Amino acid sequence: MAYVALYRKFRPQKFEDMVGQEYITKTLKNQLINSRVAHAYLFSGGRGSGKTTTAKILARAVNCLNPINGEPCNECEICKHALEGTLTDISEIDAASNNGVDNIRDIREEVEFIPTNAKYRVYIIDEVHMLSTGAFNALLKTLEEPPKHVIFILATTEPQKLPITILSRCQRFDFKRISIEDIVRRLKIICAESNIEIEESALKIIAKMSDGAMRDAISILERCISSGTDKVTEEQIKEIVGIPEIEYLLEVTESLVTNNAEKALMESEKVINAGKDLDVFIWELVKFVRDLVMLQVSTDLVIYKDEELAKMQDLLKKANKDKLLELIAELSKLQSDMKWATDKEVIFETGLIRLAYQKVLMQPMTNVIQEKANTAPQASAVVSAEDKVKQDVLTTLKESHKMIMHTILSNSDIQKVEDDLVHIIFSKTLDEMNKQYMQKDESKVLIKEVMKKVFGKDMRIKYVF
Ligand SMILES: [Zn+2]
Incomplete structure (x- = not known):
């Protein structure tokens, strides 16, 4: 099948073709029928909710030579030129790329002239919150006393960023998310x-x-x-x-809500090895946990099949419900941490392990960082040498994919106190499960190996809790 630009082809040409914004389109049509069109509109709402499409229809409807019941005819000369984008009386300005005061000054000069062909000059300013302060002030002057033949349609995803002086001069329509x-x-x-x-x-x-x-x-x-x-x-x-199969989501979520860090490690490695896009996966994981919470009160989750819903119900039985709610917030945070990270795999893996360790009403990570910051001055004299040792240890662990150990040690201090003796000073927030993990024989063997790599010889290790 050949590629078709569906979005352009099916962009609504009339108010009645708009989806999910009936209140707005009905109000606008009534205004047009009764010739009570405003001179400044503000269309606010999320991406893709129909703001610009509505603005374009409105711009044609006010100028159409044969409007039908508040709708543009889309056939007269004016409508045709507008649809082709050749009607100079309708201007679309993207404030994101033209945020300067000069652009608005141009408009201010232009609005003094009557329209060339149409009845109204219409300015559609998209993402209007991006205008500079100077540009807002210039726009404000025009909005204070707009000439009769001018209509401004301002569109924005972030109305809260607009000066109150602008808001107060516009008729505002809030576009809702489409169901x-x-x-x-x-x-x-x-x-x-x-x-x-x-x-x-x-x-x-x-x-x-x-x-x-x-x-x-x-x-x-x-x-x-x-x-x-x-x-x-x-x-x-x-x-x-790239929706990950639900199995991955189920297993990862189970490891988190049952505080099973080893499972979290195993499952996150499975996700990585399967070559999933980790940004998409974490986004889907946030949605999945949110859906689990929803599932407690509603069964109307259309995206899942019946057998998938049954598995989710099983998981809910095992889950700590309070932890579910916390996870939504924590996973969203992890999602944004990953967004700009170059080493996504490490952030992903350590993030999930950390969340698996955290009990309900978890200790926020900021406390741990705060604590480290408080202890920093005492060690400042030797900080660079120590930091290097610690960095080498962490890098070695990361390279050998020992992520549980990596997570624990990145919250600990590693100090070489004698020529062949290293102290590992654990954070006060280290919990019982981590302590036990560190005491395991294989953990001790692993630490010895890592230290040998870093220092080039066998070292004695002492844990300080
Ligand atoms: Zn027309």
């Missing part, structure tokens, strides 16, 4: 009109993945059909968007 049902309904229409065969369960997954953004939903659909198949299946979608 899964609405997205599925729209995707069905698109598929039917494009002769795309697709499984119902696949549509639900796309809708769920898109997080209320129609644009994202359509772009996932596009990726699936451009991969060249006759029928889009659930499996394909999962492969293309």
Whole structure:
């Protein structure tokens, strides 16, 4: 099947084609019918919720030569030029790339002139919160007394960043996230009109993945059909968007909610070895834990099959419910830590092990860091030599994939106190399970090996708790 730009092709051309924003489109249509159009609008809402599409329809509707019941006809000369993007009276400005005061000054000069062809000059300013302070002030002057023939439509994902002076001069519409049902309904229409065969369960997954953004939903659909198949299946979608099979999610989550660090290590290695995209996996893990929490109160989780829901129910029986809630927050934090990290695998693995160790009402990591910071001055005289030893030890552990030991030792101090004697001073927050782990024979053998590598000879090791 040839690649089709579905998003452009199926961008709604009329208010009635818009999905999930009925209140807004109805209000706007009424304004148009009653000739009570405002001079400044603010459209706020998440990505892909329909702000820009609505702005474009509104810009045509106010100028259309033959409007029908508040809708643009999309056939008259004005509508046609607007649709082609050649009507100079409608300007679209992306504030993210034109945030300067000069751009707004240009607008201020321009608005004094009457429109060339249309009835109104319409300025659609996208991501308006990105404007500089100077540009906001310039815009404000225009908004204070807008000429009768000018309409501003400001769109933003972050209305809280706008000056109150701007907010107070606009008629505001808040676009809500589009529901899964609405997205599925729209995707069905698109598929039917494009002769795309697709499984119902696949549509639900796309809708769920898109997080209320129609644009994202359509772009996932596009990726699936451009991969060249006759029928889009659930499996394909999962492969293309990289949804990890639920088994991985179940096992990893189980290791975390049952405080089984060794299992956490094993499972995270499985995920890494399977070549999963770790950013996607951690994102999916956050969603999965959130869904587990939801499952306690509702069974309406369309993304999962019945047998998967049954497995999730089993897991819930074993899970510490309080820990589930904490995990959502902790995993989201881990997700953002990983985002910019170059060594994602290490952050991922150590992160999961750490979470598995943490008991409910866990000690926040910041406390550990704080504690280390407090003890730092005493050791400052020898800090560089010690830090180097510790870094070498941690690097050696990381290279040999001994991540539990790595996690414990990165919260401990390693000091060479005599020529052949090393002290490992453990953090006060080290819990019983970690203590036991360190006392195991194989742990002691491992430590000796690592120290031998770092110091080039056999060392005596003393634990200081
Ligand atoms: Zn028209």
